[in-house]
Amino acid sequence: MNLLKPSSSMEVRVRDGFWNRFTELVRKTVIPYQWEALNDRIPGAEPSYAIRNFRIAAGLEEGKYGGMVFQDSDVAKWLEAVGYSLADRRDPELERIADEVIDLIALAQHENGYLNTYFTIKDPGKQWTNLYEAHELYCAGHMMEAAVAYYQATGKRKLLDVMRKFADHIESVFGREADRLRGYDGHQEIELALIKLYQATAEERYLRLAQFFIDERGQEPSFLIEECERREGYSIWTGRKQPIPTMKQLAYNQAHLPVRDQDAAVGHSVRAVYMYAAMADLAGLTGDQELLDSCRRLWNNMTQKQMYITGGIGSTHHGEAFTIDYDLPNDTVYAETCASIGLIFFAQRMLKLEQKSEYADVLERALYNNVLGSMSQDGMSYFYVNPLEVWPDASAHNPGRHHVKAVRQKWFGCSCCPPNVARLLSSLNDYIYTASEADNGIYVHLFIGSEARLRIAGGQVALKQRSQMPWHGKSTFELSEVTGAAFSLMLRMPSWCGGQAGMKVNGVQVEYDVLDGYAKVDRVWKKGDLVEWEPAMTAHFIVAHPNIRANAGKAAIERGPLVYCLEEIDNGGPIASLSLSKGSTLAFQYDPDLLGGAGVIEVEGYSDERASWREDQPYRPLEAAASESTAGPVKLKAVPYYLWGNRTPGEMAVWNRIR
Amino acid sequence: MNLLKPSSSMEVRVRDGFWNRFTELVRKTVIPYQWEALNDRIPGAEPSYAIRNFRIAAGLEEGKYGGMVFQDSDVAKWLEAVGYSLADRRDPELERIADEVIDLIALAQHENGYLNTYFTIKDPGKQWTNLYEAHELYCAGHMMEAAVAYYQATGKRKLLDVMRKFADHIESVFGREADRLRGYDGHQEIELALIKLYQATAEERYLRLAQFFIDERGQEPSFLIEECERREGYSIWTGRKQPIPTMKQLAYNQAHLPVRDQDAAVGHSVRAVYMYAAMADLAGLTGDQELLDSCRRLWNNMTQKQMYITGGIGSTHHGEAFTIDYDLPNDTVYAETCASIGLIFFAQRMLKLEQKSEYADVLERALYNNVLGSMSQDGMSYFYVNPLEVWPDASAHNPGRHHVKAVRQKWFGCSCCPPNVARLLSSLNDYIYTASEADNGIYVHLFIGSEARLRIAGGQVALKQRSQMPWHGKSTFELSEVTGAAFSLMLRMPSWCGGQAGMKVNGVQVEYDVLDGYAKVDRVWKKGDLVEWEPAMTAHFIVAHPNIRANAGKAAIERGPLVYCLEEIDNGGPIASLSLSKGSTLAFQYDPDLLGGAGVIEVEGYSDERASWREDQPYRPLEAAASESTAGPVKLKAVPYYLWGNRTPGEMAVWNRIR
Structure with a gap:
């Protein structure tokens, strides 16, 4: 098994005829538009309140908290997207705005490291009393991801330091010691974020904290149930006492069973895939075979029995959730954009653990269909729900289909999807290649025009991919920097080519072996060598x-x-x-x-x-x-x-x- | 147009190989079982509280109100079914129980005539302040129907007098005078009940009161909106203030437009068809052509564009409601049992207004399929929702299908359907024939074995129908009492025979004319004449x-x-x-x-x-x-x-x- 490479082993820039249109859209339209939205300046759209909340929490403005309990995460996801965008292309004005936001975030941080505008403004003193509903660690996780992305793009440490301080505070609150909370968040996210923080800082404490959250999840007696009992069922959603959830009901949060005992994808689909992504990361980083087995089982169940052909997951809008095997209605579907993005995160982690093309096949399916389709061609409006069948009149008049929109909507009250799309599309470079030490070579998972510098065992390699996807199957790979020693190129043979793909090296057709869905060509490469790869596209x-x-x-x-x-x-x-x-x-x-x-x-x-x-x-x-x-x-x-x-x-x- | 005949013009007893099984089931099993249910004596079923509420309201017992706000109506529907059953077959023990219930109801009545256990026990002083939600007139209506049925079956006036007194009280509360409530109930039912009360008592005031409720409905300014404003939106369902409904939202109650301006079946389907039935009654009794036109439009829209092939109506469980034309999903369907029963009521009224076979075709369709299928073969359990497609696993695990059950349930918390089935099946005799003065003859709408005495212009006629339905198309009609003068038999040519039906009179094949879907044979009948009628059944x-x-x-x-x-x-x-x-x-x-x-x-x-x-x-x-x-x-x-x-x-x- 390959250990996860620190991301510095790979520098990739997307330069692609098809995708540049979307990454440009994100840079030129989506990120600026979302900035306006975060500042409540979009006429006709529901106000976000997200930046205002930070200003109030920072003491710069008076007012009430606005938006959802997890509104902070919208700012975080926007900042993360900004980080990726700046990594691809510097933009001093955008960086100036981001720096100002980071200053604001730092001002909103408490002395002890705590950071969350909802509890700062609206419910002070109630921190860590409602992990079940309040998304406190979830928001922290998104801001950690932003901090890492911004640091890696700009080298600026301010937000990273803010979030390390918060992570240290979280570490002092949670744990198995008697005076700590032996719990975890109702909405998984911090787990994968702590792993990114670990990878950026090499602080193993963050890895252990992620592991703690994963290991505690679903244990009995249930932390979430006991926490609800301490609150006597009080719910921030209804403002009233609610029944205490049962273990079975905690399937919604994937906390009904220890994660190692889970066999089927259940519950809220975004929470599920964010958790699975962290589990896969942990399995790779710690060599935990049992956790890897769980990841494989959950992957198989989800992608073989609960996934739409578009890469959508989650069949019902009730709880935005999975239902049961093979229940994939096209018209009352949910298939949330964020869930497919999380599926892509999970696939990416599995691909790092084991280079099997099935992971990339699903990743590609979700990316080109469910996710890409969620955004309008002008980047200004979005689908949450990505149906496979729409009858607009029924959507308008049958309440069981109100959630299925026939027209993309502007910024939402709960606006998780648009900034999630922005951060994914501006970080596509992370999904194209794996540099493998074990296999002494480079895996190509996606056919997206790009320039890449990758470090393998023998040294540094650079290549330029050009692709005619998605309209034609052909891609070419020009080696612009080689090590002098032999190494392999492993090109994905996509499931859609039906096993038919031609390969030429410097114009000469070559035979190749296929291993786990990758065509392998191993040789001593020379600078300027050109590989043509043409999976049959019919x-x-x-x-x-x-x-x-x-x-x-x-x-x-x-x-x-x-x-x-x-x-x-x-x-x-x-x-x-x-x-x-x-x-x-x-x-x-x-x-x-x-x-x-x-x-x-x-x-x-x-x-x-x-x-x-x-x-x-x-x-x-x-x-x-x-x-x-x-x-x-x-x-x-x-x-x-x-x-x-x-x-x-x-x-x-x-x-x-x-x- | 024919005026509605007083029901005394017709005495019909069902004696049918197919239906007796069900009417016997109602008599021997359903009515006794429901009596146990009303008294909270069914192990494993949710308590009804319905009889206990009356005992508490009558001062015979201490306790809190239990069940839905309209729980009284379950007692009423049961009593109505008992009335029909006793009309068919005397049963001293059942009559004794019913008399005791009626004594109890009388004890629960207020001095001024008011009768409702919810407001007597739980919310005294709040009478007539929440017509929108509280089903006060709805419960009154059901008890009026029970009173008429019981009176007609037994000749006993006690419940009829109780309900006349209540009707008189209602008349003193509602009206266009300045000191009265110019309103109507959120759930239609009293309208058709007042017409029955008028027909049983010949008190035209009750007809006028029904007309008032129908005429006021949907007028602006809206009574229901103003009433909600007076309560500041307080809702008995949530115990909190709710947004004031808009005119558009009152489509749920069919109160969004004056009834004469309504073109399409909308909103809660049971409320709709109960209202349409009353509108048809009124159109017939008052000769109101505009109202008749509305009935025809609503009938056509509902049965031609919003009805399942099983005679189910209401495509969504959200609000148990109609959606839009042609939106008839088979799997997320509602098709409530009570709605089809209401559709049968409406069809019956339309048949009295104009003898066109299309009304009887729909009536038959709803009766033999949606309604009959709602009850288990042992009469002990029921479907509310009558789906056309069921996948039990999806019903269990996809919340969008939880309402679609794969197995009939015992008595429900909201138990409208079982007693509604009981009262319909025990009054089938009311649906088979129309004695028409205008056409000097007898219409046969349904092919159900029965003995009938009917009064037509020329005098009294008696006939005995024998039927092989639903397994074979043939029915025979033996005339056991004739007038001596010519009169017509008009036999429905069901839509399912494709226009193919053979008729013999005394063994000799005869030709016949078909008018509005009825085969007409006009002659001077002799006692013992036998008509054989055989619509092709393939x-x-x-x-x-x-x-x-x-x-x-x-x-x-x-x-x-x-x-x-x-x-x-x-x-x-x-x-x-x-x-x-x-x-x-x-x-x-x-x-x-x-x-x-x-x-x-x-x-x-x-x-x-x-x-x-x-x-x-x-x-x-x-x-x-x-x-x-x-x-x-x-x-x-x-x-x-x-x-x-x-x-x-x-x-x-x-x-x-x-x-």
Whole structure:
């Protein structure tokens, strides 16, 4: 097993025709827009109060606390995104704003290191009395991630020192000693953040604290239950006493069982994947085989039985949660953006532990579909919920579907998703490569144009990746710096190529071995060597396991990493009355006019006969009109899922009947 | 237009091979069982508190109020069912119990006529301050219906007098005069009850009061909004102040618009249909053409665009409500039992106004499917929600489907449905015939074995219906008493016979005219004349309007009045992996061993290939296994929907893929 590399072993800059559009959007539009939002300056959007809370907590302003109990985390996620963005491209004005925010944060910190504007302003003296609901360690975790990102981008230590001081304070509060809280947060996040803090500072105490939180979770007697009993059930959400949760109910927080005993993804999906990511980190850093086994089991359950084809997870909006194996309704779905981002975090950690392409396949699926589709093409509005089937009228009028929006929304009251998208898209460079000491080489997980300098056993390597993804399968790798000794390039063979991929080195076709889904080419590389890698990219109808009831008799369309969908604007409605023809070719074409340019797929299908139906007739015998057995053939046009809902609002479906 | 006949114009007793089983069940099991439930004597069931509340209100017992704010109505509905049952068959012991309950109710009545145990025990002094939520007039209405039923069955006036006194009190409280409340109840029911009271007493004041409630509803300024403002939004449900509702939100109570301006069925579905029933009654009794037009519009919208094939209405459990046209999800459905019962009430009233078979078609559909299926075969447990598709695991673990039960439940905390079923099934005799003065004859709406004495223009007529329904289409009518003059028999030509029905009179085939869906035979009848009527009953695949997205590509099976379904116990699961063969015959067979005897339908279909699917593979290209394009042929067995869920719990679906 490979130990996690300190991130300094790798310097990667994304320079990609497809992704630059989005990373630029984040830099030029999303980060400035979110800054306005954090300062309550977006007309028509709900105020965030997030910066104002810090000003009040810092003593610079009078006022009441505003927003959700975890509002601080929005500032943290924004700062983290700023860190990644500055790492890619300096921007003195942005850095000046960030430095001011950091000054403000430092001013809001208590003498003893404590930092949380909710408890400072609204509930002083109640610190650490409601881990179950109050997201105190969660907010701390996000600010730690921001501190690490900002430090690594700018070398400035101020926020890092603030958060070390807070981490030290947390360490003095929590532990197994009699005078400490033997507990953990209701919403996992601090665990993975403490590991980042450990990696940035080499302070092993932070690693141990993360381990403590993971190990205590789900133990009996339950800390969360006893804590609720101490509060007599008082809830900050309702302002009243609530029933004390049972162990079973703590599945919502993945605290129903010790993490090593958990077999299936349950509960609030974001909490789950943030925890799994930390578990994988810990398994790698401590060599804990039992924890690794748990990670594998949870990964398998989640990605093989509870994941949408778009990489969405969490089937119900009630508790934003997992339900049971194969329960993947397309229309009442949740598939929260943040959950897919957390799934990407988990996949990234698993990839560091064991280089198996299945992790990268899922990572790519979630990234190009659920996550990318959550943001509008102008970066100004977002989906929380990423449905696979939408009927706008039903979303508007059926309360069971109110959570499924047909149109992306501006900044939300609970605005976790937009800054999460920003921090992920501005840190894509972290997901492309792994430099492996054990395998003496470089793994390429994602095909995203980039310039990378990586340290392997033999020394420093630099390469330049160019990619035609996602519209064509080909990527090239030019070695711009080599070690002189032999080392391997291990190129992912994506699941979507069906095992068909051509490789050339300096123009000459070469054979290669495939190990755990990676094509390996091992040689003494020379500067200027060029590897061409071309996984076959053709469009396919995809069908679902027969246990996924929602997709019975239906097919989706995939091409490369992209899932496609039918939209009403292209095909008319109801979309449900359309079906795909099993024998159809799937004709791909790049349409430069579609939302800045995108590939579309034309496919033959059928449209159910409508003309013979009377308005007053909801049901009739099948034989009443012979014509319906010969539904008319039509040409259907599928567009990438990530682009849905960017034109006239209408119906959309990923899964459509096929015959 | 025909005016409503006083019910004394008709004496009908049900004597039917199919229905007697259920009416006997109501008499021998349901009514006694519900009596135990009302007295909190069912082990394992939530206490009702309903009788205890009356004892406390009557001063016979100390204690707190228990149950829902409308708990009184359970006693009323039980008493109403007892009335119908006694009308059919005297039972001195049951009558003694009922008399005791009536004595108790009389004791709980206030000096001024007021009667409601919630406000007597729990909130004295707050009478008539929360019509929006408190169901005061609703409970009064149910007790009025009970009083009329009991009076008509036994001739005993005590409860009728109690309720007249209460009605008189209500009349003194409500009205357009300055010192009265110009309002109406949040939950319609009193309107139709006052009309029954008028019909039983000939006191036109009660008709006028019903008309007042109907006319005031939805007027602006809104009584309900102003009332909420007077309470400052205080809610008895939450015990706290709530936002004042808007006119738009009052659609839940059908109080968003004057009833004459309403075009579409909206809001809480039970409230809606109870109101429509009263509107139809009023239209008939007052000759109000505008109100009749509203009834027709609402009927058409509801039954043509918002009704399930089972006669269920209300697509969402949020507010137990209608959503929008064609939004009829099978799995997240509500289709409350009480709503279908209310739909039957409305259909019955429309049938009295205008004898068009479409009303009886819907009535029959709701009765034989949604309503009959709500009760277990032993009468001891009930569905509130009557789904068209159930996956028990998802119901258990996906909160968006918790309301959809796979197994009928015992007496509920909010137990509106079981006593509603009891009162409907014990009053089936009211739904079979209409004696029409205008048409000088007798309409037969339902084919239910029965003995009837009806008064028409020419005098008294008696007939005996025998029916083979629902397993065979044939019914016979023997005239046992005639007038000597010519009169018509008008036999419904049910929608399910596709216009094919044979008629014989005294063994000789006769021609007939069809008017508004009724086959008319007009002659001077002789005693002993026998009419045989045989609508063609064959099984059909039924398809749904293309706008009903949920049923695209699917078919249901109907035979006669019965909708069929596939259950896991007969066909294996997942049911979603099965499909029907378009070309299949539908082979009907009576199975004497199925739950006491029932017809089943065998049909050819396909089962999606499963063997080639790996456990770790949620999605794969269509071409990966050629075998799946040739899903294996299987024999499928469909059972009547009303019987589903009476054996081993499992998956069930009414709509299945067809190809």
